[in-house]
Amino acid sequence: MEFCPNCGTMLQYELPYMGRQARFFCSACPYVCPIDNKIKRRQRLVRKEMEDIVIDGDKVIAPITDARCPKCGHGKAGYREFQTRSADEPATITYCCVECKNEWQG
Incomplete structure (x- = not known):
């Protein structure tokens, strides 16, 4: 799930069309983000520190x-x-x- 960096609205997905690649777009403002097929980021899970009783x-x-x-x-x-x-x-x-x-x- 991605959100618009301008207004915070949840981005919608638009299918590829006539040579244009798939993209996310904001329904509230003109923000558009093209989607390429590469993974751009990976978030490593970090084990939480536990406090002793x-x-x-x-x-x-x-x-x-x-x-x-x-x-x-x-x-x-x-x-x-x-x-x-x-x-x-x-x-x-x-x-x-x-x-x-x-x-x-x-």
């Missing part, structure tokens, strides 16, 4: 919830929530046990 003594620097640790069975854990897939997929939640500092995903 910090447990310092009895102080937990993360929201606390009732979650049972699979390792020690303790009922409280710090958690963080982040989006790893597309927006219509559920978020990933990582828990860290307050007692034994075991981390797991829920």
